[in-house]
Amino acid sequence: AQELTVLLSQLGRLHLGDRALEVFKWMEQAGGYPTDNRFAYSTLINICGRERKVDTALQLFQKMKDKQIEADTVIYNAIMDACVKGRQWTRAELFYTEMKQRGIPPDVFTYSSLITALAKGKKLEEALQVLQTMEEDGVAANVVTYCSLIKACADCGQWREALALQDHMAQRGVQPDAWVFNVLLSACDKGRQWEKAFEIFKKNADGGRVPDTVTYNSLISACQRGGQLKQAFKILDIMKKKASDPKMWGTVKPDLYTYNTLIRACGDMQAWNSALGVFQEMTRGDVQPDVVTYSALISTCAHSRKLELALEVFEWMCQKQVAPNTITFNSLLLACQRCGRGQEATEVFRKMQTFGCQPTAASYSNLIGALGAEGRLQEAYQRFKEMQKRGIKPDSYSYHAIICACEVAGDWEAASQLFEEMKESVRTEP
RNA sequence: GAGUACCUUACGCACG
Numbered sequence: 001a002q003e004l005t006v007l008l009s010q011l012g013r014l015h016l017g018d019r020a021l022e023v024f025k026w027m028e029q030a031g032g033y034p035t036d037n038r039f040a041y042s043t044l045i046n047i048c049g050r051e052r053k054v055d056t057a058l059q060l061f062q063k064m065k066d067k068q069i070e071a072d073t074v075i076y077n078a079i080m081d082a083c084v085k086g087r088q089w090t091r092a093e094l095f096y097t098e099m100k101q102r103g104i105p106p107d108v109f110t111y112s113s114l115i116t117a118l119a120k121g122k123k124l125e126e127a128l129q130v131l132q133t134m135e136e137d138g139v140a141a142n143v144v145t146y147c148s149l150i151k152a153c154a155d156c157g158q159w160r161e162a163l164a165l166q167d168h169m170a171q172r173g174v175q176p177d178a179w180v181f182n183v184l185l186s187a188c189d190k191g192r193q194w195e196k197a198f199e200i201f202k203k204n205a206d207g208g209r210v211p212d213t214v215t216y217n218s219l220i221s222a223c224q225r226g227g228q229l230k231q232a233f234k235i236l237d238i239m240k241k242k243a244s245d246p247k248m249w250g251t252v253k254p255d256l257y258t259y260n261t262l263i264r265a266c267g268d269m270q271a272w273n274s275a276l277g278v279f280q281e282m283t284r285g286d287v288q289p290d291v292v293t294y295s296a297l298i299s300t301c302a303h304s305r306k307l308e309l310a311l312e313v314f315e316w317m318c319q320k321q322v323a324p325n326t327i328t329f330n331s332l333l334l335a336c337q338r339c340g341r342g343q344e345a346t347e348v349f350r351k352m353q354t355f356g357c358q359p360t361a362a363s364y365s366n367l368i369g370a371l372g373a374e375g376r377l378q379e380a381y382q383r384f385k386e387m388q389k390r391g392i393k394p395d396s397y398s399y400h401a402i403i404c405a406c407e408v409a410g411d412w413e414a415a416s417q418l419f420e421e422m423k424e425s426v427r428t429e430p
Numbered sequence: 431g432a433g434u435a436c437c438u439u440a441c442g443c444a445c446g
Contacts, residue, residue: 002432009433042433049434077434084435112435147436182437189438217438224439260439268443296440303443330441337442362442369442397442404446 001034005043012047020047021056036067038075045078054086073099073107080113084120092117108139112148119152127152128161131168143177150183159191181209185218194226210251213239217257224265229274232265254285260292267300272309275300289320295328302335307344310335326357333366337401340373361387365397372405380405381414396426 004027011020024044027033034040041064048057061079064071076099083092096114099106106114111134118127127149134141146169153162163184169176176184181204188197197219205211216239223232242252259282266275279297282289294317301310310332317324329352336345345367352359364387371380384402387394394402399422406415 005432037433039433044433046434072433074434079434081435107434109435116435142436144436149436151437179437184437186437214438219438221438255438257439262439264440267440290440292440294440299440302441325440327441332441334441338445360441365442395442400442400444400446 001037001039004034005039008040008043008047012043012050015051017047017051017053020044036069038064038069038072041069042075042078045075045082049078049082049085052086054082054088057082057086071099071102071104073104073110076104077107077109077113080110080117084113084117087120089117089121093121106137106139108134108142108145111139111141112144115145115148115152119148119155122156124152124156124158124161141172141174143174143180146174146176147179147183150180150187154183154187154190157191159187159193159196162187162191163196178209178212178215182212182214182218185215185222189218189222189225192225194222194228197222212251213253213255213258216252217255217261220258220261220265224261224268227268229265229269229271232262233274236262254287256287256290256293259287259289260296263293263296263300267296267303270304272300272304272306289317289322291317291322291325291328294322294324295331298328298331298335302331302338305335305338307335307339307341311344324355324357326352326360326363329355329357330360330362330366333363333370337366337369337373340370342371342374342376342379345370346379359387359390359392361392361395361398364392365395365401368398368405369401372401372408375405375408377405377409377411377414394425396422399425 008020008024021044024035024040028035041060045057045060048054048060057079076095080092080095083095092113096106096110111130115127115130131141146165150162150165153159153165184200185197188194188200201219216235220232220235223229223235236254236258239252239254239258242248243254259278262278263275266272266278275297279289279293294313297313298310301313314324314332329348332348333345336348349359349363349367352363364383368380368383371383380402384394384398387398399418403415403418406418
């Protein structure tokens, strides 16, 4: 039975989740194998979580209940984690309630998942209250708990609260580690406090903490949001120097995140040329561009109003067999919109669907904006109706785009009518 | 004694 668990978890680590599930199913049907135990089930549920197969995870969990296999804390932790990874945050909370009802004690793992689930559901207050609950339950918070909480605050736009948790941590005698350090930098980044990020960085470096790749990547991201492109490139240089330093043991090395973040940073400065430089540098090295790289590059072209270049980049990625996704196409549509090119936008929009990418409100807003800029109000309005027919709710950007289209075409009456409609729609669902 | 949690990157930025 132990060997089965080891086998399944190894398959999981090799990203062979489907194989693991097949093996398990086969053994179950063949009979005589030790499949009916909580270890096998928790391993499989964990694999489903990693591969974002929440439904399969839930089915397994139900089957386990049907078979009367006793559930324990670890299984509940695994299913909660799978729900969080599959963006089913409320369901994760429900499992937490259920385990308590069944008298299965939550542990420090449970609480970390719960914090994440609450934060993703924008329930920051409740997430922070988990610390209190843990204390009452006699479960000691650890670094992971604090990491989750700091990230929770950052994701909910509360960077001050995030940084304040450092004191709380110190009071409980929890020693911050590299992950806490990095998540603090990320909190500064998200809160657009790039100077604060450097402050924390210096303080830690002076205290002897060794920055790793994630640390530098977070700093580059902070520079990006702070509009500090020069500084971002300086950090890249530092990383390259450290990468060739044998004393660093390869702890610092520019990776996909590094390059992708830099390309994104160039977008804000309309430095499409620098972005191309970064792209070429990565293709020369051993970092292969991925869909994020190409999308970021296209987005940078969009910000620089370089539609032709954006389309060319799209060709490159197709040649390299990197599959575009909805964000890639949205970036292309943004380029069309910024250049006011309705025809190209229509073409990109059509292509997007042949690639099986579902349009979002952003796709339509950009398409409508591109058509509107050319005064093609009829088509723009058709698209506006089409998105609603397809169950995509127009948001403020969509209204903005269609109202602009009316204005370009000089149809003030339609514009003011849509304006009223927009006010109504934001009132019913803000 | 086998199984579970945490950090960094791309899409609307208003030239509306």
